[in-house]
Amino acid sequence: MLAVEATGWQVLGELRRTVNLLRAGDDHAPPGNPSPRLADLPALVTSMRSAGLTVDLRLPEHAEADPGRELAVYRVVQEALTNSLRHAGETHVTVRVSTEPHLEVAVTDSGPRHGDVREPAPRGGHGLIGMHERVAMCGGRLRAGPHGPGFAVHAAFPAEGPR
Template sequence: MTYVPTALTLYLVATTTWLAWSMASLAACAAGAVAAVLIFYERVFPGLDPAAGPSELPPAWPIEIGAISVVLVVAWAVGAAVRWKRATTAALVRHLSEAVVADERRRIARELHDVIGHSMSLIAVKATVANHVADARPQEARAALAVIEETSRSTLTEIHRVIGLLRSDGDPQQAHLPVPGMADLPKLAADARSAGVDVHLTVNGETEPPPGVAMSIYRIVQQALTNVVTHAAPTRCTVTVDIDGREAAIEVLDDGPTHGRPPRAGPGGHGLIGMRERVKLYGGTFSAGPRPEGGFRVAARLPYNANGAGT
């Protein structure tokens, strides 16, 4: 029992220091205990008065050294196991935190890609129109410049919102602008029409999807229309969104270039990759490729439950 405080101290050392230091402490404590027991039996024990009665366990230094060693080793082993568990848990938490940060960075990168890609494509098209008709049709040039101005402002607003996600770091006092959703789809169609794409938008379903699903629908349609404006305008395009409360189905069809430009290449680019990743988050399906009759087709299905999570 004399060595119980030593065992507790050894446990504390094993839980707070490196393994080499704790093993050295164990060796030092064991050596000190062995030396103390041997000195006691050699110099102190012979001078003590004999016991008044027989004991259940006769005095013997091997037994005492063995018992003390077991107590010290058990205390050290428990402390080392606790330290290993703490280190493993901390490493796991750190790994999960890094994974969350990486996912958030990829999400923000997709947001910026969708926002900037769509807006810059529209601005580039309208700037080209304004440059070509500035002298002959100034009214049309001014209309194109008005679209550029409105698109630039809305783009800056969205960029500020996305950048705010990086700056706020979870600060509840940081004001966030509303994220885009189903109600913003008509504006996407109007922007594409102003860039020379005859867009027919159809949204079927009375149930409103959860905010996360609605934003994913918006981004997929936005990127699909951006590709149509970039690669096929002027052309005709049909956008269909079907929502039944359990799944959102998106289909974007275009007729291809109508002014002699070569057809676009096969699937590729960051836009299609971003759409595919958004669909993958919900465990849905995604396909994109040329149509046999000409043009391009983008189709996606996003299954979800009442909480907005993928199924």
């Protein structure tokens, strides 16, 4: 629950920064914290490990992209890890980010542990829809669905942003 609360506060901060950007001409707008980047993924993974996930992060050294796509990757990973915890419990998750030849992220969980039966989450969430929309805004494509006993999310972004 603490991880979900922290995620909520991060999203509110991001929304506040977006509103501040829209008020760019307003000298009274308070400065915001920078949006999460690829370099912030290890801290996110650490927080999810403390919530019970076993996470293997594969992130190229000095990985970079434009800020919008980096934020999209960060939010996809954040939502996928939160969904894994919510639906599979204390499972093993692999997060793989690559930047060559183009930006891609894959998050795959191994499903619930043997004998760990989870109640199906209530319908009505917007996590997968939000991931699709965020990735599409950057000109990318997202696939999400069952993968063996677990679940996989894969987002691929073109070498350049949308035109």
